[in-house]
Amino acid sequence: MFTKFFDWYEKRHDYAREWIAKNNGEVMGCFCSYVPEELVYAAGHLPHRMLGSHEPQDVTEPFIFGMFCPFCRDVLAQGLKGRYDYMKGITIAQSCLHLRQTFTSWRNHVAHDFSHYIYMPNKVQTDHARPYYNAELIKYKEALEKWTGKEITEESLKDACDLYNENRQLMHEVYDLRKGPDPKVTGLEAMVMVASSFMVDKKDHNAELKRILPELKSRNLNRDTGARLMIVGSEDDDTKFIKMVESVGATVVVDDHCTGSRYFWNSTEFTGNLMQDIANRYIDRVPCPTKDWEERSRFPHILKLAHDFNVEGVIMIQQKFCDPHECDMVPLKEFLAANDLPTLFLEFDVTVPIGQFRIRVEAFLEMLGVEELF
């Protein structure tokens, strides 16, 4: 049922090239999920979130530090290997240091026509962030208009916001089908659904979601749900890992990743000032740990997700060297333990050692429900 999403995700470059040919627009590489894609879309371009390919590589060493996170190095490798030779524009919304330098390295070493750095405020827990980000978005809008030579009209912007909100709503509906005792969607499918939404035109994505949703509601996966797990942490589109987890007696029923629920959890609310509304949507979204301070507002949200989706255990993953998440892992583990949620911590790299992770996951599952053995 999710074949189309897998196709899009696996053949992302084919899709992008076809989209360019059909739509007379360009593809905009978005570094970080804080890039306001609505503006890019309203300007007539296809936003495409940059992800890696999970293949070992040796091309990034002179261009980025070896102790930068594997995700960032994997992303940069895609550019250096020429896999994005069709992509003319790149944008970053200020995120972690590693991704910022990945963007800079890309700008220095990979051909492009347009690049823009949006100074997304890290301190989102202040009202100053709202007018600040609004002003940043106005600058970005002007830069896009200058590049395309076309004005981004209020109407096209509203249409883009509506389209994006619809996509968020539809993905919510799919996530809701994971709450019951027999989830209708596996964690792998949900992961690829969200990851593909970074890469395809939301019109196509919405159409496919609308097509599968009625069928999905009555779907029977014909598999044991096993332990209901949540997965949280750094960027994660590691399909091999989640597939392994779901093959040893568990189902991932929800996540807190920027490549998962965090990407679409909140919508743009309209108050009459569209640019401010878009800015607010990003300021108010479930934050990345780089922005989640002084209060760690994400923790109660994660707990609510765990309760809403009847989670029994949490896998905490961290991309190696991902400092923002690493700083959160200890308090998050304590917070979840205090709320009776056992955790398993794993450190990810470009490729993960499946055998070594499998024993840890299996032991974690045994720990969650070993009664029958005694």
Next chain:
Amino acid sequence: MTEKTKEFWRWKEYNWHDEAKDPKDVETISAGVDVGSVSSQAVILLDGELYAYSNMRTGSDSPNSAINAMNWAMENTGLTMDDLHYTVGTGYGRVNVPFSDRAITEIACHARGGNTMYGPTVRTILDMGGQDCKVILCDERGKVKNFLMNDKCAAGTGRGMEVFADLLAVSIEEVGELSLDVEEEPPPVSSTCVVFAKSEASSLLRDGWSKKRVLAAYCSAMAHRVVSLLERVGVEKDFAITGGIAKNSGVVVRLERELKLTSLKSKYDTQIAGALGAALFAKALVEKQRKKVAQ
């Protein structure tokens, strides 16, 4: 074998069975086989009581290692594979045990086996195996409450110790005692990588260090490394060590010194903890299976 080609790392392989027990006389014969990365053990229980076991080197092929270990445990017992009512496979090769009824992780099995070997007061089990190290917190039944494994490196494991035994031409069984025979504790070798540590040891030898002193420095490094793993989880009393390194007094004594704790001692062979736990789970599982059938 000349001194030059002698393999100092090669530990003794052995089997044992309790001649006072008769396998014909029991309700349940359960078995566990632990195919580790370096060694494989098989354990046979008669109604939950230890009857026979074997301990041998894992070969290149997991299924054969499992078969060999089990056959060796059954040697001179009159038992055959067909007599085993239920077998649980565990360890690195657990999914490749051709005759097992179920696979359970070595983490659960070490906790269960450790509970029997050291008694129900044990709360922290440190398994120091051939190629990894695990800290397991468990309850009074031997159920896992939490665990942590070392990552990505064979330093602090049996394989590392084998490398040192070979380098220094000291039989692996003698490493521990020799390392304690130093007047003053040397600083630990600074590296935590086996290969780098070996290079460092070579230069210490060139500097005139005695073998004993180098061994002390390596055992000390291993103890340090394991303590940091233990501290990440937090050691709860009572504390016990399983696996091959538990037989190395040089590491155990230094570990106890650093932790300011004494580890429990057992009459069981520390290397059979995983297979023993597997065999105990096998007993519980076959009994549940019988109950189900009876209903």
